[in-house]
Amino acid sequence: MDDINMAYDKYDLDRLEAESIHIIRELVSEGEKPVMLYSIGKDSSVMLRLAEKAFYPEPIPFPLLHIDTTWKFREMTEFRDRIAREKNLELIVYTNMEGLERGLDPFKDGAVYTDVMKTEALKDALDKYGFTVAFGGARRDEEKSRAKERVISLRNEHHTWEPRNQRPELWDLYNTGISPGESLRVFPLSNWTERDVWAYICRENIEVVPLYFAKERPVVNRNGNLIMVDDDRMELLPGEKIEMKKIRFRTLGCYPLTGGMESEAETLPEILEEVEKEIRSERTSRIIDEDAGVFSMEKRKREGYF
Amino acid sequence: MSGVLKIMTCGSVDDGKSTLIGRLLYDGGMLSIDQKESLEREVATDTQMETPDFSLLMDGLSFEREQGITIDVAYRYFATDRRSFIVADTPGHEEYTRNMAVAASSSDLAVLLVDANKGVLTQTRRHLMICSMMGISHYVFAVNKMDVSDYDPDIFRSVKEDIEGVAGEFPHSSVMIIPVSALRGDNVVKGSGKMEWYKGPSLLEYLETVETDVRKEEGFVMPVQRIARSEGIRYLQGSTACGEVRRGDEVCIWPGRQSAVVESISEAGSEVGAAGSGKAVALTIDRDIDVSRGHVITSNTELICSSMFQATVLWMDEQPLTAGKKYLLKLATQTINVSVVRIKYEIDPDTGKHISKNRLCKNEIARVDILCHEDLVYDTFDRHRVMGRFILIDKITKGTAACGTVAHQLRRADNISLQPQDVTRKLRGEALGQTPKTIWFTGLSGSGKSTMANRVEKILASEGRHTMILDGDNIRLGINRDLGFNEYDRTENIRRIAEIAKLMNDAGLIVITAAISPFSSDRQIARDIIGEDSFIEVYVSTPLEVCENRDVKGLYRKAKAGEIPNFTGIGSPYEIPENPEITVDTSGKAIDESVSEIMPAIRKYLLAEKPSI
Structure with missing residues (x-):
């Protein structure tokens, strides 16, 4: 084994990789119409690499679906289109046009915006194309209610999750059976931690959106969150001013709802080193989680959020 | 030791499992700042609390909080400088036996809590039985609440003896018994000044160093997951269950038992000369024989191909099992129709006694005879784990009705029905x-x-x-x-x-x-x-x-x-x-x-x- 692989030994990446590939292959073998939810973030990038490996030398046998709220960072959209082109992927981009026409604004409409532009949009898109299996990049270490979700999450015809009545999941024997109208959300990265994801990105040299790397960026400090001014839709509140700060993002989403963190990590190994020392769980940088108190994520998941 | 240790925790409702795990994370310095802050915030709002309520870390879902018990499995990920851990926290309430089985099925080692003041309860035996059934062979007993019994060595010794007695009833590779106080932190991460009579390691020290080697099973086994095709070549994709496969190996493909030679192996997309167990691989073989999902590739070992076997099942469905019912059985990558033809007996998990039964309800365990409607490739759970474990799927609801392990093959001809006799x-x-x-x-x-x-x-x-x-x-x-x-x-x-x-x-x-x-x-x-x-x-x-x-x-x-x-x-x-x-x-x-x-x-x-x- 060469030095590069040795360095990642402690993460047990081979085991995680094999488990995830096993899950992806099972669901594609048994599931009717699979799709991969592609959020453009680091977890999606890892999942994409795993799917390539799972089916090699065949191409990935399902399309990618991106729910575009039109408020993503511009660099994310550019990255998405370029990766899809370079890898020759079938990419479906879906936007909730009704919400767009109503002019929902993440700066003003908070929870309603998230519900309509993300949760509802996702449900509509899955229904429109009739997908029965949707792969997502969620990990159990992200958040309390995710810690309890199975690898395969059964959703009813309204896409809602019933945490009280989850299917038992035994060994590596996944029950992929569904009744008409039901669908499965599948999380191949369930057992990965944030450290594992970055270690894998380093080991495999996977390209990720540049926003993950520290750089001088224009930001506004709003309620303690460093919000990057990504376009002119962001209006400054009285007393706010735009500052240049060297920041990077731990998670990516809609720019008005994603706080950056001050950092010096400009390369993958530096990010990994920073994550190793990191002391806050990553979702705290997403403002949407704070809307409805401690159990907001569980509530959103029950309603059909990924 | 290396890699990740997968642990499950079990104990009865009041043994303080969540507190133990919380204490482990808190004292071990493995909590994030925001988790620590939220714990301390809870202490601040409840003036009657002396120490943080560590169980809040594990009880993630709101309705569970309302009930005050953990009812599902929560997974926690943490790492020390020496090792990474995945901890499945499981419910102790007996109604939720099935969730415990879920946690056990993905764990290498079980931490069982025993209240020092109550000693070994029937539930301890039940937990051992479920762990054992799901294939766990490493156990750590945390004899908790030693603080309540004034850290009395005699109390510990007597509980320890009882534990050794009950653990001896189940096959195991290792058993460790540690006196702890989760509430006060004795022997959880650090040693204890109050129990100098105990010379062994703390719980964390033990978990960091315990060896839970992968079982050595006979030969090489790989169930085929799917077939990929590219440029006229077939790639047999699957996860290797045990053993090693090398380029040039002669393999046997079940159920037809045709032989073939492995021409190439790729592991996670890159070409390799050999692959060990637990890898996601794709093989190409030298001849054009029929292979599809559900087939099994082996070398240097035998499996069983037949239509009837006896198994131990844990019932998980609200709908009880009655003899003769039909289900879908999933074993490795095979999914076939089966009938549960006979419930031989229920096994009382609290005593191990056999009880004659004609229906099996949720959370009950039994020996049953299973008749497959076509031949199945399998093995006993003892010999090949992956080929000896299965789930039963309800054909109407599509829910997972049961999980089970194969005890042995049944050889009785299933197509000859018994002639009723007048003279008995x-x-x-x-x-x-x-x-x-x-x-x-x-x-x-x-x-x-x-x-x-x-x-x-x-x-x-x-x-x-x-x-x-x-x-x-x-x-x-x-x-x-x-x-x-x-x-x-x-x-x-x-x-x-x-x-x-x-x-x-x-x-x-x-x-x-x-x-x-x-x-x-x-x-x-x-x-x-x-x-x-x-x-x-x-x-x-x-x-x-x-x-x-x-x-x-x-x-x-x-x-x-x-x-x-x-x-x-x-x-x-x-x-x-x-x-x-x-x-x-x-x-x-x-x-x-x-x-x-x-x-x-x-x-x-x-x-x-x-x-x-």
């Missing part, structure tokens, strides 16, 4: 004034089985009983003369003896058999054929050295000289019976003495109803 075994027995039973002597060659069987028959016959003796050697000269001594033939030898014994029991006779019958799975088959109520197992436990010294037939000498391969005790193992009805050691006494020793028990078992032991 009971009537024939009554006509002879007795209850027909089979007394099954098992033990090493030279242990005294045949001699004792003969004496026992003589005594019973002189008392007017109608008996018949079936001696292993004599039968091998007749009906079984086509059989040799390989594993398959030995099993078949026992099966035939058992079937003959059963026919003779049906004829009303008391049957006495004497055959080495070294494998417990074979004796189990015999027990199943003859019937639990009619089977009296007599284990002649004369030690090997004594048998070797006797060497009446000169066989041990030949075996040691290498002239008899697979000779029991020399080249082939004898598996000691776990629960024989009767045990007797003939060494150092006259044979009549040994016979007199067992006659009272034999007479007791020959009574109509099998007495409970």
